[in-house]
Amino acid sequence: MAVERVPASLGGATSHGRLLELIRSTGGLSRQQLLAATGMSRATLYERLESLLRRGYIYEAESLEATGGRRSRKIRFDDRGRVVLTIALGQTHATVSVTNTRGKTLRSLTSSQAIGGQAQSVLMPLVEAGKRLLAQGTGEVLIGVGVSVPTPVEAETGYVAHATTIPDWPRDAVARAISEAWEVPFVVENDARAAALGERVSDDETIVYVKVGTGIGCGIVVEGTILRGARGAAGDIGHIRMAEDGPLCRCGRHGCLAAYSSGRAIADRLGGPGPDPLQAISDAARAGDPVVEPIVEAAAGVLGRALSATITTLNPDRLVIGGIIGAVPAYVEQVRSTVMATVVERIADGLAIEAGDPGDQSASRGLVTLVMRKVFSPAAIDAVANEAVLA
Known part of the structure; x- marks a missing residue:
């Protein structure tokens, strides 16, 4: 029988964000395993699990083997129906994809696209293609957008840093186009780094x-x-x-x-x-x-x-x-x-x-990783939890 490896104790209380990170990185753990891994009190752990469950970050999955009492259930990260939109833009073509949270492509479209044109003429058709691909899904929730471009990028702002290949583009052209189209977190990265x-x-x-x-x-x-x-x-x-x-x-x-x-x-x-x-x-x-x-x-x-x-x-x-x-x-x-x-x-x-x-599959997978890290970072999750407490 395979034995699931449980992480060594993290020691002390674990924030909402760290707790979700642990659940995501392990593929899911039982409450007992989470107690052992975090060192948290039962009351604190259960309160934070309930908070994460209420916000749709986790769900109770399959039953585990009984250990002399009631069967426990594995607590998993809830990525069901969540999708990421990626736009991998090269110098002569672009690929727009809808993927799951692990980077598996669900729907994709590649088109010829000369990057030398004005920003609006290049980006707007890709935004519209993304909207069409998203509209084809059923029961999906867009959690973020990732864009890669063949030029250096400022990771924090998503602005073009050195526009060697797109000298006529405003520095914030990509960030502005994405933020105006979708009200979700986004990342912009150099294409080779994303790949x-x-x-x-x-x-x-x-x-x-x-x-x-x-x-x-x-x-x-x-x-x-x-x-x-x-x-x-x-x-x-x-x-x-x-x-x-x-x-x-x-x-x-x-x-x-x-x-x-x-x-x-x-x-x-x-x-x-x-x-x-x-x-x-x-x-x-x-x-x-x-x-x-x-x-x-x-x-x-x-x-x-x-x-x-x-x-x-x-x-x-x-x-x-x-x-x-x-x-x-x-x-x-x-x-x-x-x-x-x-x-x-x-x-x-x-x-x-x-x-x-x-x-462009490597770039798309890399963009999904960056989006997931941004959306579900411990800091981002803790900020949501703190907002709820203050409200």
């Missing part, structure tokens, strides 16, 4: 994620926490200068990493094949095209050299290469061989280098 969070397999690992699509972005997650930097620009590796006399980058400088290794740079070298050049490049490289594959591998080699310093500095568990170009096997393998040949053995030992999701 890095979505690619993690546990909160114990350190992961470096690189998205290679039209441009190049990087996200770093350490023990479940995104590394954002002092001004929200951590991971902006696309403009590392690889050579002073290198090709011209769209930022106006010469020799940036993006001018060598991005999907746009590869497409430029190949003459921009077809109406959807990145998809054409991905398809050709996966098929082993003798013209495309060497150019893709050369671009990946430059990225591998640039990442070697990052890998040596952070010593991560995994390096994940995602995006429509980055997830191509030939691209990933060239990055792997370059990094492994460059870093010292103690850094390479145990390092996994693998392909990530070629689309």
Whole structure:
């Protein structure tokens, strides 16, 4: 018979928010297990459980085995019917999804969307798409919205920090569009950082994620926490200068990493094949095209050299290469061989280098995680509980 692991005692009284966090993180516990884990008095625990139950945060689930008396029931986090809306915005397309609270996609729509236009012309169709997807659900409650954009973002405000890819957008364009459409909490994050969070397999690992699509972005997650930097620009590796006399980058400088290794740079070298050049490049490289594959591998080699310093500095568990170009096997393998040949053995030992999701699913999952952390953080739950007491 499987034995459920009960957390060691937290010691002392536990707030409403901490109690809910414990229930969420364990998947549910009985009242007796909660008493043992928190060290709370029975009266205080039951009062706080009743408060959480009354507000719809928890529910009494399946009966547990009897222990000589009345069968106890497991107390679970109530995520039934709760959904999150995510908008993963890239430089040439966007994916709008309705997901459950664990990041599983329920309904989704991907469309071509050039990000170079005015903010309203880009964002309003995505907002309307989100409203249509939400209207298709039955008995669902929207608890939050997450948006990812391919540019540095101020996490606290949701404002664009450095509008390299969207220079004509007001800094608060995304935050304003979402807050005007829905009266729920929202988060705005850089696309690569959101995807890095979505690619993690546990909160114990350190992961470096690189998205290679039209441009190049990087996200770093350490023990479940995104590394954002002092001004929200951590991971902006696309403009590392690889050579002073290198090709011209769209930022106006010469020799940036993006001018060598991005999907746009590869497409430029190949003459921009077809109406959807990145998809054409991905398809050709996966098929082993003798013209495309060497150019893709050369671009990946430059990225591998640039990442070697990052890998040596952070010593991560995994390096994940995602995006429509980055997830191509030939691209990933060239990055792997370059990094492994460059870093010292103690850094390479145990390092996994693998392909990530070629689309927007990783970013969507990461956004759901951020929304859930914001909506159900201990501080947010305690604030609701305190408001009720004051009222």
